[in-house]
Amino acid sequence: MATQQPSNENARPASNNVRNTRQAQNENNSGPSHRNTATGQPRKRNNTRQLQPLQTNSNVTNSPRPKRRNLTLEASQGIIRIGGSVGDYRIKEKLGEGDNGFCYVAELKDKSAIVALKFQDKKENGAMIENELRLLKKVQGNDAMMKYIENFTYGSYNVIVTNLLYCDLKSQLAHNQKLSSHNTLRIGYELFTALDWLRKKRVVHRDLHSGNVFFDKKFSKAVIGDFGCSEMEKRNELGLKFHDLNHISHRVNDGEEYRFLDDAISILFLMLELCGSRSLFQDGNIEKMVKKKKKLFKKPADALIKETNKFMIPIVFELRRQFNEPRPTHTKLLTVIVKQTVPGFDPKKKYETNTSPPLHLV
Structure with a gap:
């Protein structure tokens, strides 16, 4: 029994189904070619690329800018933070605290000196602050005394500035x-x-x-x-x-x-x-x-x-x-x-320390 062949009435000639090799190559490289059918001339290609709109994250685009710190407000409220400014100084780190205040390492803003800042609440320690300032100034002039530099007000604090020791x-x-x-x-x-x-x-x-x-x-x-x-x-x-x-x-x-x-x-x-x-x-x-x-x-x-x-x-x-x-x-x-006491003790002899850093007394 003979097998019925499918109708090929709608089939194009083989020559129309196979693209010109050069044309196919051009399409691979730059997309299909276009011709001006009205004139029979090739269309001029527009080599200017169409820039796609930049895709952005709406959360980033719409997020508010970080608020700038109000340094005047910080000073009036006596806010102390690492990296913040206190008078002419920038806070670097906390040293410690005691019964009547706490201390920070600070650097002059022009980076010419590193000092110690002692913060004392004027309302709680008013009498002690006045007393300490008066006597600290009184004992100056001897290198066995902590060196006083200045004092000023920062918010509710009195700040005493002294030299920073090791x-x-x-x-x-x-x-x-x-x-x-x-x-x-x-x-x-x-x-x-x-x-x-x-x-x-x-x-x-x-x-x-x-x-x-x-x-x-x-x-x-x-x-x-x-x-x-x-x-x-x-x-x-x-x-x-x-x-x-x-x-x-x-x-x-x-x-x-x-x-x-x-x-x-x-x-x-x-x-x-x-x-x-x-x-x-x-x-x-x-x-x-x-x-x-x-x-x-x-x-x-x-x-x-x-x-x-x-x-x-x-x-x-x-x-x-x-x-x-x-x-x-x-x-x-x-x-x-x-x-x-100890035979041969000489107070002019240097302190005995270890030989490797960090240096400390032995």
């Missing part, structure tokens, strides 16, 4: 639980020397502890800072109480008037802390704390029995001797440190 003494105990005898004695020697300057100005510091003693980056000298609790001799205009503080003299813990000698006793306690012997004068219980301090002064040879603290015995004896003197002197303490 570290405080307390941070050095984080590297080692105690320091070498040389470092301990040199720190004591320099602080007792600094007390002579304060005495000439008739200023009692009243808050000498490892957090208020500072060093520059080369550990060239011990520097006393934070005069927030300081007073003129035989005054207590701030009405501060010190009965529960470990680093304060047991005399003051018992309620007696704060004297020049009590600053020296605080330095003694600081030196014992550097020896790793803070348990001899510190205790969470106030009564036990005072008993420890009295025992230390009554029988120093019985309390200081370790090789790391025996050299402190002559200093305790000298301080005890001066308890009843009308004008105790720090000069005598300097002689005791040099001649009666």
Whole structure:
């Protein structure tokens, strides 16, 4: 049976189904060719590309611009932020805070100096601010004192600007639980020397502890800072109480008037802390704390029995001797440190530090 073939009536000739090779190539390269059928001439190609409209994200296009900070408003409200401006300074980082203020590292806007800014609320600490400013200015002129630069108002804060030092003494105990005898004695020697300057100005510091003693980056000298609790001799205009503080003299813990000698006793306690012997004068219980301090002064040879603290015995004896003197002197303490503690101690010898960064006391 013959198979019926499909009708090819509508089929075009093969020549019409096969495109010219060159024409196909042109179409592949630039699209199908077009001819002007009216004239029989090829149409002129428009080589100018049609630019497509840029596709944008409507969320980005319609999002509002970030608001510019109102620096005048920030200043009036006393807003402090890292990277923000405070007066002529730009805040870099926070240093820490205490009972009557907090401190930041800042840089002059012209980048000529880096300083420390101490912010104190004028409403809460008005009397202490005035007192600290007055005494900080009074003790200037000695490189053992924190250098005062200026002060100004920022919102509700008074801002005290001082030179920025490398570290405080307390941070050095984080590297080692105690320091070498040389470092301990040199720190004591320099602080007792600094007390002579304060005495000439008739200023009692009243808050000498490892957090208020500072060093520059080369550990060239011990520097006393934070005069927030300081007073003129035989005054207590701030009405501060010190009965529960470990680093304060047991005399003051018992309620007696704060004297020049009590600053020296605080330095003694600081030196014992550097020896790793803070348990001899510190205790969470106030009564036990005072008993420890009295025992230390009554029988120093019985309390200081370790090789790391025996050299402190002559200093305790000298301080005890001066308890009843009308004008105790720090000069005598300097002689005791040099001649009666560690043989060969030289206060002019550099501080002992590690050899690799970050540099710290050993």
